[in-house]
Amino acid sequence: MRWNKFTLKTRSEVEDIVISTLAEAGVEGVEIEDKVPLTEQDKQQMFVDILPDGPADDGIAYLNFYLDEKEDKEELLANVKDALEELRMFVDIGEGTITESQTEDKDWINNWKQYFHQFYVDDILIIPSWEEVKPEDKNKMIIHIDPGTAFGTGMHETTQLCMRQLKKYVKDGMEILDVGTGSGILSIAALKLGAGHAVGTDLDPCAISATRENLEANQIPEGSMDVMIGNIIDDKAVQDQVGYEKYDIVTANILADVLIPLTPVICHQMKPGALYITSGILDVKEDVVVKAVKDAGLEVLEVTHQGEWVSVTARKQA
Secondary structure, three states, X not given: OEEEEEEEEEEHHHHHHXXXXXXXXXXXXXXXXXXXXXXXXXXXXXXXXXXXXXXXXXXXXXXXXXXXXXXXHHHHXXXXXXXXXXXXXXXXXXXXXXXXXXXXXXXXXXXXXXXXXXXXXXXXXXXXXXXXXXXXXOOOEEEEOOOOOOOOOOOOHHHHHHHHHHHHHOOOOOEEEEEOOOOOHHHHHHHHOOOOEEEEXXXXXHHHHHXXXXXXXOOOOXXXXXXXXXXXXXXXXXXXXXXXXXXXXXXXXXXXXXXXXXXXXXXXXXXXXXXXXXXXXXXXXXXXXXXXXXXXXXXXXXXXXXXXXXXXXXXXOO
């Protein structure tokens, strides 16, 4: 199969916010090409003794996204261009040009594995299914993760921000609702931290198989988590299936523009006194998410940051 490949030229300093904007415009995945030097943390996660020097950082990033040749590209490109023009109003995205080319089929499911290796989120070890746990790590909290076609390896700052909040707040037997569960990594972390049961919702049917495989890889007992597909924001059937005033903690690692309409709805799923842990929020949108949380009647407990990403933790009144 041949694919249409679109390459957006932007600035490496703003590639995260541009990628977030692309996602909001309907782009489902982005391949990044830049010359940004690896951080010391990146180098440690690669398990390589000596790394060759790379080219000098020129401040430019190329963001590639792909469409099957049979898919209609015009509407997506129009949405992307409109979103980028809106972003230009408050962020310098550089040239912002999009070029088109064609490429042959690739093994998209497996090619990314060469870049994903075991790493720590504080004292929690995240390890893919194709790597072995070292003897010295066997007594640590370990999460085996293989996202496959669903989002969520734990490497992104937003996932790590949520994991730290779960570690702080999860208590034995808690009921967890994970909106936008993806690979199930946040629910699995909560279950390993002592939660009694989790429910995950997602729009992508791939989340069901990815979560099921990751639960099995982590030896989570059957029945500990349920996953359902649907939009909890506006689908009453999904809301009813998830249930009302049932959950001690709700996690939502999505995007700011989704959190804003989600928040007043999800309050109905939370028990009195329940916690709401969110991320996927770029720092430029921190204020609007905090306002949405407060407008929904929740008390903001913490706002934490990692890089340019933000997590907001709030509580429903008891």
